[in-house]
Amino acid sequence: MDSARTPTSPSDAVRITAATGRALATEAVHAGRDDLAGQGLHAPPIDLSTTYPSYDSRGEAARIDAFAATGAEPDGPPVYGRLGNPTVARFETALAKLEGTESAVAFASGMAALSAVLLVRGSMGLRHVVAVRPLYGCSDHLLTAGLLGSEVTWTDPAGVADALRPDTGLVLVESPANPTLAEVDLRAVAHACGSVPLLVDNTFATPVLQRPAEHGDRLVLHSATKYLGGHGDVLAGVVACDEEFAGRLRQVRFATGGVLHPLAGYLLLRGLSTLPVRVRAASANAAELVARLAADPRVARVHYPRIGGAMVSFEVHGDPHEVIGRVRLITPAVSLGSVDTLIQHPASISHRIVDADDRRGAGVGDRLLRLSVGLEDVDDLWADLDRALGERAPGAIPLRGALSGAE
Numbered sequence: 308m309d310s311a312r313t314p315t316s317p318s319d320a321v322r323i324t325a326a327t328g329r330a331l332a333t334e335a336v337h338a339g340r341d342d343l344a345g346q347g348l349h350a351p352p353i354d355l356s357t358t359y360p361s362y363d364s365r366g367e368a369a370r371i372d373a374f375a376a377t378g379a380e381p382d383g384p385p386v387y388g389r390l391g392n393p394t395v396a397r398f399e400t401a402l403a404k405l406e407g408t409e410s411a412v413a414f415a416s417g418m419a420a421l422s423a424v425l426l427v428r429g430s431m432g433l434r435h436v437v438a439v440r441p442l443y444g445c446s447d448h449l450l451t452a453g454l455l456g457s458e459v460t461w462t463d464p465a466g467v468a469d470a471l472r473p474d475t476g477l478v479l480v481e482s483p484a485n486p487t488l489a490e491v492d493l494r495a496v497a498h499a500c501g502s503v504p505l506l507v508d509n510t511f512a513t514p515v516l517q518r519p520a521e522h523g524d525r526l527v528l529h530s531a532t533k534y535l536g537g538h539g540d541v542l543a544g545v546v547a548c549d550e551e552f553a554g555r556l557r558q559v560r561f562a563t564g565g566v567l568h569p570l571a572g573y574l575l576l577r578g579l580s581t582l583p584v585r586v587r588a589a590s591a592n593a594a595e596l597v598a599r600l601a602a603d604p605r606v607a608r609v610h611y612p613r614i615g616g617a618m619v620s621f622e623v624h625g626d627p628h629e630v631i632g633r634v635r636l637i638t639p640a641v642s643l644g645s646v647d648t649l650i651q652h653p654a655s656i657s658h659r660i661v662d663a664d665d666r667r668g669a670g671v672g673d674r675l676l677r678l679s680v681g682l683e684d685v686d687d688l689w690a691d692l693d694r695a696l697g698e699r700a701p702g703a704i705p706l707r708g709a710l711s712g713a714e
């Protein structure tokens with residue numbers, strides 16, 4: 308990157324979403340709530356029903372047949388909570404609007420969402436996956452271990468086209484990637500995929516900074532546990548996609564049971580309403596910390612993506628475990644995307660499950676720390692980081708050009 312530019316100015320966020328002609332910030336607070344005023348409601352109702360009474364079992368049979376055929380959401384109330392839930396559906400509607408896709412399907416976690424995508428393709432006999440490292444540690448593990456019967460070929464973005472086989476069911480990339488913040492040219496990779504669906508894990512960017520469907524990517528994945536929920540109190544996943552794929556995902560969700568709880572659906576819808584402001588404010592903090600880290604002699608290298616965002620990674624000259632042990636305001640914890648700042652050591656925690664050579668080969672070094680920047684005052688955050696980085700070597704001068712882009 309050239310400099311720590313201020314990311315996501317408000318004008319970026321005012322870009323119009325194709326589906327409705329409304330701006331993203333408007334959709335964030337209104338999508339999924341269109342029917343409320345007509346019902347005399349302001350806050351969305353929470354429907355905790357697991358089952359739905361019906362005196363018309365012929366009608367229910369027809370609705371079940373229709374769901375089995377297409378996976379379309381049943382008209383009227385759901386038959387059973389595993390087929391769908393009205394509160395969760397509000398979150399799905401809203402997220403689809405923000406990502407600019409026809410539909411979205413929510414799951415119990417990001418990993419449940421990724422699993423459902425693999426099961427959809429695997430059940431069609433398309434078990435081969437082409438993927439680009441780094442990925443979130445458990446996504447890497449799920450593919451490498453072949454837990455769902457898939458077989459993976461790892462490649463770099465330029466190698467995607469050559470890695471495709473007749474049985475390739477999916478191409479998977481993360482951009483910016485966890486934890487190196489490496490970026491992938493989504494338009495180029497989508498082109499290289501041809502007719503094979505490209506799944507972009509958009510957890511780090513959120514639709515505020517990047518909407519992969521606009522680049523022709525068919526499937527957009529979120530660990531909604533992170534920015535979409537945004538407060539560290541909901542575990543969830545979601546796939547935004549066209550309605551045809553969504554139908555298959557709902558059928559897999561129905562059969563395998565990785566559903567999202569309605570209370571989580573409610574919290575996620577609420578989280579979306581502040582997503583643009585949270586992402587913009589945390590990104591401004593992150594850009595400032597990037598500038599200070601890059602000028603600090605105790606820091607060997609800073610990773611920050613061109614599109615900006617609230618995730619920062621940096622390599623220290625000293626012992627990264629010491630840095631983790633010294634933070635006081637910042638919380639030393641895995642996960643990310645909350646209102647408060649978290650720091651963790653990927654080689655020990657988030658990417659521990661990835662084989663050490665594969666991990667290092669993907670650029671996840673042993674001195675790399677990953678910071679999820681929150682909404683605290685930036686000077687308070689810097690004071691904590693400054694203390695945690697430890698003694699400045701006497702006479703040390705800042706490294707020139709220490710700040711480098713996530714190539």
Ligand SMILES: *Cc1c(COP(=O)(O)O)cnc(C)c1O
Pocket residue numbers: 416417418419443445446481485508510511529530531532533542543544
């Ligand atoms: C956390 C994370 C996941 C997994 O999501 P869970 O909600 O923890 O299951 C997937 N991808 C990325 C980029 C993540 O950060």
